[in-house]
Amino acid sequence: MDRYAVFGNPIGHSKSPFIHAQFAAALGEQLQYDAILAPLDGFADSWQRFVAAGGKGGNVTVPFKEQAYQLAERLSDRARQAGAVNTLYIDSAGKLCGDNTDGIGLVADLKRLGVNLAGINVLLLGAGGASRGAIGPLLAAGVKQLVLANRTVSKAQAIAINFDQRVEACGYTDILGLDYQLVINATSSGLNGERPDINVSHLQYCQLAYDMLYGAKPAPFLQWAKVAGVPQQADGLGMLVGQAAEAFYIWRGKRPDIAAVLKLLKQQLA
Ligand code: ATR
Numbered sequence: 001m002d003r004y005a006v007f008g009n010p011i012g013h014s015k016s017p018f019i020h021a022q023f024a025a026a027l028g029e030q031l032q033y034d035a036i037l038a039p040l041d042g043f044a045d046s047w048q049r050f051v052a053a054g055g056k057g058g059n060v061t062v063p064f065k066e067q068a069y070q071l072a073e074r075l076s077d078r079a080r081q082a083g084a085v086n087t088l089y090i091d092s093a094g095k096l097c098g099d100n101t102d103g104i105g106l107v108a109d110l111k112r113l114g115v116n117l118a119g120i121n122v123l124l125l126g127a128g129g130a131s132r133g134a135i136g137p138l139l140a141a142g143v144k145q146l147v148l149a150n151r152t153v154s155k156a157q158a159i160a161i162n163f164d165q166r167v168e169a170c171g172y173t174d175i176l177g178l179d180y181q182l183v184i185n186a187t188s189s190g191l192n193g194e195r196p197d198i199n200v201s202h203l204q205y206c207q208l209a210y211d212m213l214y215g216a217k218p219a220p221f222l223q224w225a226k227v228a229g230v231p232q233q234a235d236g237l238g239m240l241v242g243q244a245a246e247a248f249y250i251w252r253g254k255r256p257d258i259a260a261v262l263k264l265l266k267q268q269l270a
Contacts, residue, residue, distance in 0.1 A: 072098025103137035105243030118142035126187035
């Protein structure tokens with residue numbers, strides 16, 4: 001049976017084995033998908049051992065996405081833009097290929113939620129890896145202007161410089177007054193029970209507030225957006241399933257349905 005795995009540290013709570021098992025069952029694919037705890041200084045060794053034992057492909061999560069980027073012999077455009085790899089596979093020439101499906105997973109989830117990205121202005125909060133990986137796929141989906149705001153403005157500027165003039169970097173106090181129909185929180189602030197400190201006026205035209213984190217309770221950013229009157233809020237669970245679906249497609253050539261697995265995961269979290 002073909003073997004796949006997710007590599008991380010910690011990895012115990014990863015939902016990827018469950019998600020991929022559901023995809024495989026739904027599409028009639030015979031495969032095994034495990035969670036592998038790689039030592040903090042031993043990702044490359046762990047991956048090589050897995051391949052030597054017949055491993056076909058892998059997902060990579062915190063804190064190994066940059067190491068996977070370094071390890072890959074070939075990079076997709078979206079991995080290069082993100083500066084990180086979350087999906088690995090060996091191509092027909094035997095080369096280790098690195099891709100990044102996080103951003104396309106986000107775009108797939110936004111589509112599921114009914115968002116038409118073509119021609120809209122998007123406010124993206126945060127300038128870490130999560131944010132960087134999302135920009136290319138959002139632009140490719142037709143976003144008109146993407147304002148990248150971060151507490152530390154220099155980090156937003158360092159990312160924006162890699163993209164065209166549709167991406168504008170700023171701090172939280174000098175965000176352009178545009179009609180943002182979509183506001184995405186890609187910061188980790190929710191992990192500390194906080195939210196990015198932006199002015200509520202930026203939510204005035206917002207149809208959907210999206211937080212890349214997920215959990216049993218809505219993140220503070222989503223609670224705030226709801227009180228501010230934003231009609232729709234969503235957490236990052238759908239993005240998680242979306243990135244997995246794209247990885248599955250890379251490995252197996254079949255694209256799984258996101259909604260069915262998302263429903264099961266929501267039931268588990270409740
Ligand atoms: P990731 O790879 O998950 O994006 P990261 O690279 O550590 O994680 O980036 C974390 C992001 O969350 C950064 O944009 C950080 O802002 P700074 O660059 O100013 O540090 C942001 N962040 C974390 N806690 C925050 C908070 N309480 N308020 C606002 N932004 C926060």
